[in-house]
Every structure is written in structure tokens, then in C-alpha cells.
Amino acid sequence: MDQQSALHQTPAGGGDFARLWREARFDGMECLNARFQRHSYAPHTHETYVVGVITAGTELYRCRGTERVARAGQVVVLDPEILHDGRPAADGYAYRMFYPSVALFEQAMADALGRPAAPHFSAMELDDPELFQILRGLHHGLEGPYREPLRTDTDALRAFTALALRHGDLTARPREAGREPVAVRRAREYLDAHLDSPVELADLAEAAELSRFHLLRVFRAAVGTTPHSYLTDRRVAHAKRLLAGALPLADVALACGFCDQAHFNRVFKGRVGVSPGQYRRGSNPIQDTPAAAA
Numbered sequence: 152m153d154q155q156s157a158l159h160q161t162p163a164g165g166g167d168f169a170r171l172w173r174e175a176r177f178d179g180m181e182c183l184n185a186r187f188q189r190h191s192y193a194p195h196t197h198e199t200y201v202v203g204v205i206t207a208g209t210e211l212y213r214c215r216g217t218e219r220v221a222r223a224g225q226v227v228v229l230d231p232e233i234l235h236d237g238r239p240a241a242d243g244y245a246y247r248m249f250y251p252s253v254a255l256f257e258q259a260m261a262d263a264l265g266r267p268a269a270p271h272f273s274a275m276e277l278d279d280p281e282l283f284q285i286l287r288g289l290h291h292g293l294e295g296p297y298r299e300p301l302r303t304d305t306d307a308l309r310a311f312t313a314l315a316l317r318h319g320d321l322t323a324r325p326r327e328a329g330r331e332p333v334a335v336r337r338a339r340e341y342l343d344a345h346l347d348s349p350v351e352l353a354d355l356a357e358a359a360e361l362s363r364f365h366l367l368r369v370f371r372a373a374v375g376t377t378p379h380s381y382l383t384d385r386r387v388a389h390a391k392r393l394l395a396g397a398l399p400l401a402d403v404a405l406a407c408g409f410c411d412q413a414h415f416n417r418v419f420k421g422r423v424g425v426s427p428g429q430y431r432r433g434s435n436p437i438q439d440t441p442a443a444a445a
Contacts, residue, residue: 186245191238201229208244226277262364270319304352
């Protein structure tokens with residue numbers, strides 16, 4: 152895989168399951184999707200942060216000399232090198248975990264604050280429903296089959312900066328977003344020019360002459376959506392124009408920057424309500440040929 156490498160997948164007795172992989176894109180960050188009814192962790196530490204969401208059940212663990220409980224719907228976070236264990240309560244638990252390096256957090260904070268910073272988290276179980284959804288969505292996206300770099304980078308930066316800025320002990324705060332019409336125009340022009348190819352958030356930010364974090368804020372303020380959503384809408388609009396011709400659907404998908412035809416179908420239908428083939432037949436019946444139809 153380009154952005155992730157599977158390390159281990161273990162179905163075990165008693166309903167236990169664990170899948171671990173490493174994200175090369177994010178400084179080798181390990182990710183874990185697990186469900187435990189029986190497995191108990193021995194006391195251990197991590198060189199990285201521990202960040203995740205409890206998606207079902209209850210985890211019991213001992214940390215900093217106290218017995219602690221993490222329940223479904225909570226975000227959990229530990230600083231590096233904190234000794235802890237972990238075990239299921241009677242109902243077991245499921246969670247999705249990230250293990251981001253200190254360097255990854257420092258890079259995210261440099262984007263948000265203008266200087267590197269490593270946040271410290273005193274609270275370990277967080278009741279923050281919005282952050283829960285952001286982290287869970289990022290984890291699902293990293294595990295999924297379609298890896299769009301602009302969306303992946305946006306979701307990761309959004310997740311880790313939100314965690315640090317809301318719950319870390321940082322004293323500095325991001326500067327006001329303000330209005331950046333020239334930067335937003337440059338970003339839109341860059342996106343419009345790259346409908347047929349992957350877009351990196353770092354390249355987009357460079358074109359706009361802003362940090363990644365600041366670009367995401369001013370772009371949303373001005374356009375009302377993220378750069379990735381804007382790019383997707385432009386790709387779908389371009390696909391509609393191409394569907395007026397006889398170009399095969401697989402070629403339309405590639406011309407509009409989609410990973411493959413299945414990805415194209417899913418995204419197109421999500422925005423238009425019908426598949427590309429249905430759209431072609433309904434809006435351009437004269438083009439309804441075996442080569443053009445889905």
C-alpha cells in the first residue's frame with residue numbers, strides 16, 4: 152500500500168480481534184483497530200502519544216497510580232512514556248487508536264501556532280463528542296480503501312490540532328483567521344488546475360502562501376467548505392461535462408482524479424443521487440451506447 156503497511160491482524164478466541172498497521176505518511180504512526188473480550192495488556196509505555204476513541208464497551212486500566220475507566224463515546228489520550236496497562240470490563244470494549252510521534256504533534260502545532268510545541272495532556276478520558284467523531288472518522292479513512300492525500304492530510308491535521316488546542320496545556324493560541332482573498336483565490340486556482348491528479352495539502356498551502364492550518368481556516372471561512380470538498384465538487388462537475396460524450400466511464404474517472412471507477416461511482420452518486428452511468432443515460436440518451444454505459 153502507498154500510504155499504509157499492514158503489520159498484524161489477529162482474530163483470537165473469545166471475540167477478540169486486533170488489526171495494526173503503520174502510516175508512513177504520518178511519520179510511521181501506528182494505528183490499531185481492536186475489540187477485546189479477554190485480552191489484558193501488561194504494564195507498558197509508548198515512545199509516542201496514545202490517542203484514540205472507545206467505540207463500544209468499557210476499558211479498565213491503571214495509570215499514574217490510579218484505577219481508571221474509559222467508556223464508549225470517550226476520547227482517550229496519554230502523553231509519551233506514561234506507564235499503563237489495560238483490560239476489558241465485563242462487557243469488553245472496542246477502540247480505535249493512534250500512536251502519533253512527538254515530531255508529528257510538533258509539526259501540527261508549528262502549523263497552528265507558528266512554532267513547534269509538544270502538548271501535555273493532564274486529563275486522560277475526554278468527553279468531547281465532536282472530537283470523538285473527528286478522530287473516529289480519521290481512523291476509518293486511514294483504514295479504508297480510498298486514500299486521497301488532500302483529504303487524509305486535512306483530516307489528520309484537523310484531528311490532532313483540535314485535540315491539542317482544546318485539551319493540551321498550550322499557552323499560545325492560533326492567530327485570528329482574518330480574510331485572505333488572494334490566498335483563497337490562489338488555492339482555488341490550484342485546485343481547478345489539478346482536477347485530474349492527486350493534490351497534497353502541503354503543495355496547496357505553498358501555492359496559497361499560507362500554513363496548512365491557516366489555509367484550511369480561511370478557505371472554509373471564504374468558500375464555506377474544505378479544499379477537499381471543493382475539489383470533489385469540481386471533479387464531479389467536470390465528470391458531468393465528460394459524460395456528455397462517449398468516453399468510457401473508467402476513463403472519465405481517471406480524467407477527474409478518482410482512484411478507480413468504483414470510487415468514482417460512490418462519490419458521484421453521493422453528490423448527484425444517481426450513478427455516472429445512470430446520469431449519462433438520463434441526460435444524454437443519444438450517447439447510450441455499450442461503450443459508454445455502465
